[in-house]
Amino acid sequence: MSGPVVVGVDGSASSLAAVEVAAREARLRGAALRVVHAFLWPALHVPLGPSPLGPPDGGLRNLADRVVAEAVARARTAEPDVEIGQVVVSGEPLTVLEAQSRAAELVVVVGSRGMGGFVGLLLGSTAVHLAAHGACPVLVVREEPRPDGPVVLGVDGSAAGRKAVDFAFAEAFLRGAPLVALHAWTTWNAPMPAPSDPSAPYANPPGTRAGTEERLSAEALAGRREHLPGVAVEHRVVHGGTREALIEASGSAQLLVVGARGRGGFTGLLLGSVSQAVLHHARCPVAVVRGADEDR
CATH class of the missing domain: 3.40.50.620 (HUPs)
Incomplete structure (x- = not known):
C-alpha cells in the first residue's frame, strides 16, 4: 500500500x-x-x-x-x-x-x-x-485550483527531471487531463559543447539548435505514453526564458510540475532558480519533484 x-x-x-x-x-x-x-x-x-x-x-x-x-x-x-x-x-x-x-x-x-x-x-x-x-x-x-485546464510539465531533458516527468504523466492520468510538456530554451541554457566541437552553437546553421532542443524534449518523454496511453500529450518547445514560459503557461493550467533542480543546476543547490521562480509566481498549484540523484 x-x-x-x-x-x-x-x-x-x-x-x-x-x-x-x-x-x-x-x-x-x-x-x-x-x-x-x-x-x-x-x-x-x-x-x-x-x-x-x-x-x-x-x-x-x-x-x-x-x-x-x-x-x-x-x-x-x-x-x-x-x-x-x-x-x-x-x-x-x-x-x-x-x-x-x-x-x-x-x-x-x-x-x-x-x-x-x-x-x-x-x-x-x-x-x-x-x-x-x-x-x-x-x-x-498558491491559489484556488481550477478544475479544468492541462497539467503543465517543465521539461529540460536532465536526468534529475525524470521523476518529474513520471509524476506529471501520473497526475494527468489521475485527473483525466491533457499534459502540456513545455520545454523552453535559449543559447544560455542549452547544453554547451566543447569549443573544439564543430557543432557548437555559433557554428550551427540557422534552426539547428531548435531542432536539437525539440529532439531533447521528445526523448525526455519517450516511453511514457505506452504505460499511460490515455494521456493526451502536447509538446511545446519555445525559444525564450524557462521561468517566464512556465509562469505564463500556469495561467491556464490546473497544475504545474517541475523538477527541484534541472539542467544547468549547480552541484549542491537543492532548489534551482526555475523551481524557486514558479513557486513564488505561478498562478496555479505547483508540484516540485526531486530527482533520484537528489534523494538522500
Whole structure:
C-alpha cells in the first residue's frame, strides 16, 4: 500500500484550502489523508493547559486540537470517502513535515505565509524548505485550483527531471487531463559543447539548435505514453526564458510540475532558480519533484 497524502495545517484560511486539495489528491490516488499540525509550544516550555481563570477548553493544547479538528471536518466535507488520520506533533513545522514526508506519497502545503509568515514574504519558508528537502513530491497550493485546464510539465531533458516527468504523466492520468510538456530554451541554457566541437552553437546553421532542443524534449518523454496511453500529450518547445514560459503557461493550467533542480543546476543547490521562480509566481498549484540523484 502506498503512503498517505500529508497536509500541514496551522489554522489559517489558506491551510484549510490546502486541506481540500490534499483530500482530493488522496481520493485520486486511493490513499489515506493525514492531517498534521506542528505544535511548537512544548519546546518553548510554556504552559499548555487552560488558565485557572479561563474557560476549561482554553489553552494552547486545546487550540492545537481545534485546529486539527477543523481541518479534518473540512476534509470530510470535501471528500467523504477518504480515510482521514490526524496527528499533533511537537516541533517546528519544517522539521515535522520533512519527517512526515519520508513515509508519504505526497505532501501538500500552502504557498502563502500562513499564520507564522512575515509581511512581504511571497512564499512561506515551510513550502520552500520542503520543496528542497522533502523525501516525496511536494504540492504547493498558491491559489484556488481550477478544475479544468492541462497539467503543465517543465521539461529540460536532465536526468534529475525524470521523476518529474513520471509524476506529471501520473497526475494527468489521475485527473483525466491533457499534459502540456513545455520545454523552453535559449543559447544560455542549452547544453554547451566543447569549443573544439564543430557543432557548437555559433557554428550551427540557422534552426539547428531548435531542432536539437525539440529532439531533447521528445526523448525526455519517450516511453511514457505506452504505460499511460490515455494521456493526451502536447509538446511545446519555445525559444525564450524557462521561468517566464512556465509562469505564463500556469495561467491556464490546473497544475504545474517541475523538477527541484534541472539542467544547468549547480552541484549542491537543492532548489534551482526555475523551481524557486514558479513557486513564488505561478498562478496555479505547483508540484516540485526531486530527482533520484537528489534523494538522500
